Amino acid sequence: SADLNSPFARDIAHHIHPQTNLRRHEAEGPLLIERGDGVYVVDADGKRLLEGMAGLWCASLGFSETRLVDAATRQMRRLPYMQTFAHRSFDPVVELSAELVGMAPAPMSKALFACSGSEANDTAMKLVWYYHHAIGRPEKRKIISRRRSYHGTTIASASLTGLANMHQDFNLPLAGVVHVTCPHHYREGLAGETEEDFAARLAAELEEVIEREGPETIGAFIAEPVMGTGGVVVPPRTYFERVQAVLRRHDILIIADEVICGFGRTGNMWGSQTYGIKPDIVTCAKGLSAAYFPISATLVSQAIYDAMLAESDKLGNFSHGFTYGGHPVGAAVARETLAIYRERDIVGHVRRVAPRLQDGLRRLSDHRLVGEVRGVGLMAAIELTMDKAARKPFPAERKVAGHLAGAIHRRGVLLRGLGDALMLSPPLIIEDAEIDVILSAVAESLDETQAWVAGGFG
Numbered sequence: 327s328a329d330l331n332s333p334f335a336r337d338i339a340h341h342i343h344p345q346t347n348l349r350r351h352e353a354e355g356p357l358l359i360e361r362g363d364g365v366y367v368v369d370a371d372g373k374r375l376l377e378g379m380a381g382l383w384c385a386s387l388g389f390s391e392t393r394l395v396d397a398a399t400r401q402m403r404r405l406p407y408m409q410t411f412a413h414r415s416f417d418p419v420v421e422l423s424a425e426l427v428g429m430a431p432a433p434m435s436k437a438l439f440a441c442s443g444s445e446a447n448d449t450a451m452k453l454v455w456y457y458h459h460a461i462g463r464p465e466k467r468k469i470i471s472r473r474r475s476y477h478g479t480t481i482a483s484a485s486l487t488g489l490a491n492m493h494q495d496f497n498l499p500l501a502g503v504v505h506v507t508c509p510h511h512y513r514e515g516l517a518g519e520t521e522e523d524f525a526a527r528l529a530a531e532l533e534e535v536i537e538r539e540g541p542e543t544i545g546a547f548i549a550e551p552v553m554g555t556g557g558v559v560v561p562p563r564t565y566f567e568r569v570q571a572v573l574r575r576h577d578i579l580i581i582a583d584e585v586i587c588g589f590g591r592t593g594n595m596w597g598s599q600t601y602g603i604k605p606d607i608v609t610c611a612k613g614l615s616a617a618y619f620p621i622s623a624t625l626v627s628q629a630i631y632d633a634m635l636a637e638s639d640k641l642g643n644f645s646h647g648f649t650y651g652g653h654p655v656g657a658a659v660a661r662e663t664l665a666i667y668r669e670r671d672i673v674g675h676v677r678r679v680a681p682r683l684q685d686g687l688r689r690l691s692d693h694r695l696v697g698e699v700r701g702v703g704l705m706a707a708i709e710l711t712m713d714k715a716a717r718k719p720f721p722a723e724r725k726v727a728g729h730l731a732g733a734i735h736r737r738g739v740l741l742r743g744l745g746d747a748l749m750l751s752p753p754l755i756i757e758d759a760e761i762d763v764i765l766s767a768v769a770e771s772l773d774e775t776q777a778w779v780a781g782g783f784g
């Protein structure tokens with residue numbers, strides 16, 4: 327029948343959706359999106375939906391940036407593919423490398439390309455091992471990460487990730503990844519503990535973990551400046567300063583995962599600038615190409631590159647790389663994206679509009695359901711609670727943030743609920759009037775969700 331041939335039915339029949347409850351998906355089916363229009367996407371029924379998450383935090387320039395389409399098309403016509411293995415290179419990759427190294431949040435020496443943030447973090451992990459091996463400390467292989475972090479979905483990057491649900495099905499993390507407490511003051515802070523005391527306690531915990539594991543076994547610490555997927559966890563002001571002091575004392579490299587925070591999201595070009603992080607390795611993706619083509623990069627310091635060079639003298643080839651790493655079309659799109667960020671002063675735009683979003687959300691703080699509103703730049707979260715005074719979380723199975731996101735969707739805005747956190751990360755080009763659309767959808771939906779909670783979730 328016509329119905330069975332509909333894209334909707336065909337999707338259910340043939341497509342596995344990642345990060346999706348498969349049984350529920352079979353019952354409910356997908357949200358079919360047909361096209362993009364600025365910060366909006368349009369579904370199969372012709373309904374315009376404001377994409378308040380920019381997809382997965384990545385479509386920083388929205389969904390109809392013709393300059394990026396043109397850049398991709400020009401490059402496809404000129405040279406659609408060439409490898410960067412074995413001494414081959416070409417214009418957009420050469421130039422993109424120089425631009426990224428030149429704009430990095432700390433002195434960097436070289437860029438190495440892949441297609442996804444997960445691959446960039448896998449690459450970083452291998453480079454940590456390679457570096458310590460090269461300088462005669464091959465046992466320095468463990469990586470410290472934080473609970474609630476998200477670093478990717480490959481086996482190594484999912485191990486770095488600190489979300490229990492990413493581990494339980496697959497018996498991860500791999501040995502050699504150690505997780506410490508994340509700087510989530512609202513959930514991890516002790517009663518009455520100030521943010522600064524909390525930061526000091528986490529630095530002391532890190533010191534203890536390093537001593538327990540043996541500093542001679544720890545190669546690196548990886549961190550998102552602001553944890554995105556884990557619920558937009560904004561660190562206390564002195565957190566990174568304290569943590570970095572501990573890491574430097576034990577000669578532990580710092581990997582800044584700038585996959586979400588990079589390219590303007592926090593109101594600076596890099597989240598590392600916002601929080602005073604001085605990384606040895608930077609990974610980036612998403613906003614690098616504004617999501618118009620998959621490309622990611624791992625940037626390394628001069629010391630790391632020097633060690634790689636020395637190792638290369640001994641071993642020959644550097645045995646790591648992806649077929650599509652340094653893809654010419656991705657590199658061309660990334661160069662054009664960076665040009666747009668510069669020419670339109672996208673970071674300046676974020677600084678101008680972000681207070682409207684952040685202040686507007688904070689005005690919802692008194693709502694019964696709202697435990698905390700947090701955020702920086704154009705990333706934010708509303709943490710829901712059953713009991714404001716006791717900061718009591720809702721039972722996980724109620725999926726209250728997901729319910730809230732559903733109510734917001736019915737009002738024409740796409741946001742993401744995960745655990746008790748409703749997350750926001752609109753395209754960086756969002757304007758005031760569009761922020762207001764989000765704010766009123768959130769406010770009305772909070773009331774609707776409160777009625778649902780008060781009615782016993784029915």
Ligand code: PMP
Nearest residue numbers: 442443444476477478550585586
């Ligand atoms: N790091 C961070 C901070 C991320 O948010 C993500 C993706 N959400 C990744 C890494 C992994 O990127 P990808 O999905 O492109 O592999």
